[in-house]
Amino acid sequence: QALENFERWSTDGLTIPRVSVNVSARRLEDKDLINGLRKLAIKQGTVSFELVESIFLDENDDLVAWNIEHIKELGI
Numbered sequence: 107q108a109l110e111n112f113e114r115w116s117t118d119g120l121t122i123p124r125v126s127v128n129v130s131a132r133r134l135e136d137k138d139l140i141n142g143l144r145k146l147a148i149k150q151g152t153v154s155f156e157l158v159e160s161i162f163l164d165e166n167d168d169l170v171a172w173n174i175e176h177i178k179e180l181g182i
Contacts, residue, residue, distance in 0.1 A: 109146060109153070126154040135169055140176045150181025 112125045133139065134157075155177060 109148070112152065124152055124154050126156050129155045129157055131158075131170070134173050135167070136173070137169060139173050140180075143177070143180055143182070148180065148182060153182050155182055 108125050108127045112122065115122050136142075157174075
């Protein structure tokens with residue numbers, strides 16, 4: 107939804123440098139997250155994920171850490 111809005115705003119001539127999206131801890135535990143993001147072909151630097159602080163207070167598992175690293179590599 108956020109990407110669709112971002113594209114529409116750009117088409118309408120609104121200059122918005124980046125759109126931010128809240129991401130839940132459960133979403134960060136999704137093993138298919140990175141593949142899904144790659145399919146969206148998000149232009150680097152145009153999307154920002156907002157992570158609540160409690161994500162880092164919870165027991166941090168390897169999959170969450172791996173997903174966060176790959177999200178950074180995608181320019182998000």
